[in-house]
Structures are given as C-alpha cells and as structure tokens.
Amino acid sequence: MREVAEHAGVSRMTVSRALAHPEKVREDLRRRVTESVKALGYVNNNLARSFSSNRSDVVGLILPSLENSIFSQTLKGISDFLRPAGYQLMVAQSGDDPEDEERVVAAFVAQRVCGLILHQTDHTPNTLRMLKAAAIPVVETGDIPRHPIDRAVSYSNFDAAKAMTLHLGRLGYRKIAFASLKRNPRAAERKRGYLAGLQDLDIKVDQRLILEVPRGFAGGTEAIRYLSQNAPHADALFCAGDVLAAGALFECQRCNWAVPERLAIASFDDLDLMQHVNPAITSLRLARHEIGRRAAEMLLDRMDDDDSAIPVIDLGFEIVQRAST
C-alpha cells in the first residue's frame, strides 16, 4: 500500500480510504489511487485489514455432512447471498457430533469469523460458552431450536413429520411404518412428529412398524426387506431420510411390490429425484436454498446490530402429493 501511496502521490491513509470508503475521498484523488492500484497490481491484504479493524468478513458454516446434497442446497443459498455482499465462507462438518462441532467452533472462533451458521441445534456447554465469549452473531438452522443461541432460520422437523403422518392418515393408511436414521437428532425429531401424528389419528403405536436403518439408498432397500419379513401388514412407509424413500421404491420395483397399492411411500425431503422416479414420490418440500439465503441475510443484519428481526423464523414446509401415496 505504501507503494501505491507513493505512486499516487498521496498518503497511505488516503489510499486506505479510497478503497474502503470511496465516497470520503475527493474524486480526483480517488481516481489517481485506483489507477495506481491497477498499475501496480496491488492486492489489498485482507488479513491485515481484519486484524487492524478487529472485524473479519469471513462467515463460518458448520454442516453435519459435506457430501449430502440436501445440505449443498443450503450451502449454495448461503454462498449466493454472502458473496455479493463481500463476505467469504469457511466450511467444516460436525458429523452430527456435538464434540466435533465444539472443535470446529473453537477453530472458527480462533480464526475470528464474523458470524457463524450452525446446521445443528444440540451443542456442548463449552460450545455455548465460547460462542458467548466471542460475542458473534449465530444463526442455527437444522431445526427450530428449543433454546436458540441467538437467531434461527429453519423449518420444524417435528411439525413436518407430524403433518405428513396426518396426510397419510387422511389418505386412509392405517399401518404406517416409519424409517428413521441412527444417530441423527433431526431424524429423532421427525420420529417424535410421526408418533404425535399417529396419536392424533387414534392409531396405536406398532413397534414392528418403527425401524432404524443406515442412510443412503441402501437404507431404503433394508427397510423394504425388513418390512416384508417382519411387518408385511404395513400399508405405507414414511422415510425420515433424504434418499431412503428412493432406495425403498427401487427395492419395491425389484420385489414387484406395487406402489402405492401394496405399499405407499412418502419421503421427507423433496429432492429433484422424487418427482422423476416411477411412480413419483410424495414428499415434504423444504425451502433449503431459501433457508440458507435467509440465514445469511439474518447473520448480516445481526452484524449491523440490527436487533429488530424476529429471533426465530420458521420457513415451514409443503406437502407435495404424488403418485406414490
């Protein structure tokens, strides 16, 4: 920057101002500066800037998993909003383990991120302490948290699962099976919603209809195999996981189980895939991209000390009825 200042015949301070607050510098000087910057190929040192001003423009994002397409949508939503606003995005995964999350939060706080988006609502006491001490805005976004740290943008896993269960009940299904995922707090909430839905429908819980399977297509395959052996009376299967339902459908095709006649299938996430398979799968549409966008927006508002907004935004969901139910 010193070189630029000399080249333009002004002080370093003027260069700094011309770059950060152009409106505070007289037109002619500003032009001389920008020309010198270009001539010398000067690249601002953001590290020094952040350090000096004690405020960085890097947002941290912690996702349960980096290779899950449903999180990619949120990631993109966040990035789409952040980048035009001049912010950078740092990512890491927590594997849905609060201890892992704690380590990442520690690293991000050390990195002095200016804000944090957490796709998780369970945190260790240490994480909460660090976040409080760091005093940076935080937006949670995997579920509607019971005790939000700061702000939250999400849908309610409980409400969505309950609504789908009621929907299946309204369609006449009574032996509704539920396939959940192990060690996944959001899937656990969905299971709670499913159980609440059954209660509203006056259907007694049948433990044989509640399963836990691994994630991915293979989990869906497993679910169908389990049902055909242990619970052939099931008339519908509600899958808590993204691609479980598709895996289940593919296995039904192989077993010649007609969907929805032999078994109806409903899914929790409306991936593109759901509307292209045969038959198309009934699912819950969640505004995952929008959640990311809004979370980023909220974070930026928070950085400007805008306390006006509602602390928790529930973006809801939509049941998309298709041929599989």
Added chain:
Amino acid sequence: MREVAEHAGVSRMTVSRALAHPEKVREDLRRRVTESVKALGYVNNNLARSFSSNRSDVVGLILPSLENSIFSQTLKGISDFLRPAGYQLMVAQSGDDPEDEERVVAAFVAQRVCGLILHQTDHTPNTLRMLKAAAIPVVETGDIPRHPIDRAVSYSNFDAAKAMTLHLGRLGYRKIAFASLKRNPRAAERKRGYLAGLQDLDIKVDQRLILEVPRGFAGGTEAIRYLSQNAPHADALFCAGDVLAAGALFECQRCNWAVPERLAIASFDDLDLMQHVNPAITSLRLARHEIGRRAAEMLLDRMDDDDSAIPVIDLGFEIVQRAST
C-alpha cells in the same frame, strides 16, 4: 495473551512458544501456560498469528457448483484431509465461468489463503497473473490440464469418455448417442473422447446422435424425448452428466423402452444412485473423494516446498459394467 502471560508468570513469548512449539518450552512452564489458558478461556487469535507470520492456514477451494453431489465428494475428501492437519477451508463457486473464477481468486488472494484448489482448468490471463504474483501453491482438479499452473490431481475426461465409448462398441452397440451439457468444459472434453472412441471403432459420426441437454434429471428426460422423435435408430445412450443417465432411465421406464434391449444407457459418474435403479446403470467410477484427499495432500506437500512429487497425477477411472448395457 498478555493476560495469560501474567497469570502464568512468564513472558508473552513463552506463551506463544508453548502454544506453537510446545517442545521448545520446559515442561513445568508449559503446564503453567496451558492451565492459565484454560482458566482464562483464552482463544488464540489466528488472524494476528497469520498476519504476523505472513502465512495463513486457510486453503481456498473453488468449485464449479456448490450444489452438485459429485463435487461434494471432492469437497469432503479435501476437508477430511485438511482439518486433521489443522487447516481451514474456504469455499466459493465459479459457475464454470472463468471471469467469476477470477473474482473469487482475487478475493481469496486478498484473504491470503495459503493454497488454492481449483476444480477447473480454464483460467483468464488475469487469474494466472494473480496466482503467479501471489506465489501460492495451486492444485487443479477438474480434468488433466494441458498447461498445469502448478500441480494437478484428476482423471482425464477425454480418456474416460473414450474408454466408455469403446466399451459400448465392444458390447456391439453401433448407434451410440451422446448427451452433453451446455457450457461445461468438462462435458466438452468428454464429447471429444466420445468422438475419438467412435473413430477407433470405425463408426461414422452421426450428428443426429449428438445432443446437448440441460443438466439434472430433466435433461435425461429431454434426451429420450429427442431420441424417440429424431433418432429412433439409436441403440445406446452415453450420458456426459451425473444424473442425466438416471433421468433418461426413468423416462425409458415411462415410455416402456426396455433397457438395455431397446436402448442401452451408460453414465459418466458412478453415483450411488446408479447401482440402485432398475436396471442398474453401467458407469465410470471416478475416485472423487480420493481426488479431493490427494489434492489436499499435494497442496500441503507444496507448502512445505516439497517439489519432489510428480506435477500431474492421473487417478484414472474404472468402467463398471451393469445391467443397463
């Protein structure tokens, strides 16, 4: 840090050393420092550290798209390697546009990332200039670059597509259609490979069999509709895109086109999906997670000024023959 130093009764320098090079501090002092750190809840300021030492521990990653599951795999591979090594990951997307990439590179260079992984091999002159000026290690990874900037870890889109075309030829298919993606340099390379394969097979190029479709399942649907109207003589369809092939298969199911009897389908990427659909789809298995891991590894080697490694690593591919061909 001053507070920690006072609390532990040592100099700030000793604290710094105890944290960065524990082996260079006597046991008892080291313990006093770590205890003070814990007692005061001190979090190291990585910004100041990076700024002062003029070397950050943040790696930049630029992907064509953030919401594509095939890139997620690479992203995860990178993250899995970087995080245990104590590095952070900053991500952004380029939309396969070299101009966009240039903007992101500029931002990342300003941020003083210690290395860069680019999932792209076409760059603007300005990007190259910046990268050279910044003198940071760069690993390219979307294809085998003709003129690598620094290092590269990838497979060859050309080789893979050619091999699959030859494979289809060997199976007896002669009217092999190819579905490519618009504005995607990697798909363009794959098309070149397809054409080279045809030549080796002594099959004359039939322009009616070469299509360009939008990405996603819908593109596959479109490909089948196009073929049934304009090129019903096609006996195989080789899809250049990740989910195109699945979309095509689903449309075949709806049209009652038997796969592979009426039309064989081959895919470029071996997503999990490919082995679960009916029939399972023949595809090219690319070590996407491994590419990420190796790219990160190479980057870290480069930072230690390790010039020993081979500049370009071709991780190859594997043809997975399944029921669809």
Added chain:
DNA sequence: TTGTAAGCGTTATCAG
C-alpha cells in the same frame, strides 16, 4: 531455555 525489541499492513483517531 527464556526474554526483549522490532515490525508485519492496515485502520482508528485526531489534528490540520
């Protein structure tokens, strides 16, 4: 092995 002093490149502050 530990401590001292200087400086990294920028912005905040205040004076002109």
Added chain:
DNA sequence: CTGATAACGCTTACAA
C-alpha cells in the same frame, strides 16, 4: 477532505 501517529496481537530475530 487529508495526513500523521498510534495501535491491533502476534511472531521473528536476536540477545541473555
């Protein structure tokens, strides 16, 4: 609107 000066919190280099 512009410029001089002093931080910012850490590490490097050197001295003890």
